[in-house]
Amino acid sequence: MTRARRRLLATLAAGVLALTGCSSSAGDTPASSLDPPNWKSVLTAAKGQTVNWYMYGGDDTLNTFVNGYVADRLKKVGVSLNQVKVTDTGDAVNAVLGQKQAGKTAGGAVDAIWINGENFATGAQAKLWYCGWVKDLPNARYVDFTDPAVSSDFGVPVNGCESVWQQADSALVYNSGALSAADAGSVSSLFAWAKRHPGRFTYPALPDFTGSMAVRTILYDTIGGPRSLSGPFDEAKYAPAAAKLFARLTAIAPSLWRGGSTYPQSEDAVEKLYADGVIDAYYTYGPGAVADKVAKGQYPKTTREAVLSVGNIGNISSIAIPADAAHRAAALVLANLLQDPATQLALYQAEGIYPGIDLTRTSPPIRHAFAAIAPSPSVLPLAALLRNAQPELASGYVTRIDKDWKSAVLQK
């Protein structure tokens, strides 16, 4: 018995060694030999590589753009694109974290991630990112690095660890057949409307990205803008603001969808409720994508957008490259292509996604092309969205609000 068991153990140990031994192969790009300021060397190294780009995959129009326009342009410089769709950007960060935990320093499966906010902060916390390359991209000349939304991401200094891709401005989407423009004018008028029409408004359960933004918009309205909460997290500033916010949210909860006893699990679920006519208004980070849904008949023709009187939260989302990425050169080529004014224009045309670059730095034809695109009547024009744009809070505040919302609102 004991001899047999010892033998079994020995066999097991040999098996484990064999399995772990073959997992530490080297990456395709020796990370040290790459020199981003010498862009030609990057292009040469990238030729023949496949870039594994992890990104939120819930937006069909964006997926088409990525696998069409972006993939085609990459192919011209000899780079293949493999889009890896995730439901939550946190999953991509977890994948990189898992590699780091397993002791991998090269040959990682994730080459690029579409990212910002808390997920970027998580990776920074665990030192996952490849840094210091952002200003070396040839198209970085179109980026305004003095813009605080570019130099810091939800309060976390970017330090050249992620390159700008697109701008997201939030808006309220509503059915003008059910709400008047005045109802969609401010948080107070929206809540008053919700009280008269119980069950017709909701937001996704936090920590959903959009749900978190909806709650922060209400916070800004409650405390008169984000100014009093600027800078890093401060408990003394946070506590009184949070108390007022959660009192207001619990007061409106009985008038929300299902009496506020529960909240949809994701923004997808909220959009489905709107498409099914169960609710009449919701917050979005992608106001440009609404036109497409109206055109396809998924949303009513009376769909409109509004910026509430408090203003709208906007942020910039970017491309980060994990330090252990196997195809670093190809990821750099991708990040550069995404900042190309022609790409930004094509993205705006395809889905109404706003440019992450500074349009005043682009050539006149590009600027004219942007101005010439007439938005659908359902969608707010770029100027209206930017007029009263509000910055994000430091990620320390965002995490705390996400957490406290659960105990103060969801679990009530």
Place this chain on the structure above:
Amino acid sequence: MPSFRSSRLPRGLRITLLLSPAAVVIGVFFLGGVSQAVAQSFGYQPFLPDYHWSTDAYRAIWLDPAVRASLLITLRVSLASTVIAAVSGVAAALAIRGLRRGRGWVTGLFQVNLAVPHLVGALCMLLLLGQSGVIARLTLTAGLSTSPAAFPQLTGDRFGWGIIAEYAWKETPFVGIIALAALSRGVADLENAARVLGATQWQRRRHVTLPLLAPPVAAASVLVFAFAAGTYEVPYLLGRSYPATLSVVALQDYRDTDLSVRPQAMAVAVVITLLTTVLVIAYLALAKRLSGRPL
């Protein structure tokens, strides 16, 4: 296999070699994963600069209202779906056995959903039972309800009806197929013998058929319970974010962007593992009693 039998390898080594592929898989992927989870639940986070070993995560989940609420709904959902699947599975097996014609055809139809993944099943339930689902639309068209919101909440509800419906739908044929396999010709012979000796139909069911069915059906039920208590996708799609089942809470914590919450996610996962282990031990004890001999 004659080549193995005639080989000169000692018996112990031969068995070890034959078992080693399976043992390596279990050792690396199962034991390795579980030990990682246990280590992380005690604060082992090598990717953070300042981690330390502690039992903080277990204390935190003990106090977490989300975990406390999830115990009740996890037990409720798993128990209800197991009981429904076991009772209707055995009933269906007995009914199918009683068929004179078309038995093969009905059996095939009965087990057709075994190949459907739970994820697809959950989406089907959502389309069927949701407030804007097929049934809700039919009642609306028929004038039985006035608006989508007036239709009873069967998905994303507090009780977990939608989750129970999906598990019951998917697991009934699973229990049924196992019961059908147990109802072999030998069982019919024993039933006939009991009838010859004067047993009524009820007595034959009670003293012959059900005792023979009990061990395999109990085994299937434990599998169903452990599965229902541990899977994530069905309660995520059909349930609420609070109260949610343990598996959903574990994933919510795992996905938390604050890495210091990670040990709590692992602690919940360890609790689920312990729960399942206790169940298997309970099953082994039960099966021993039911069949009257050790397995």
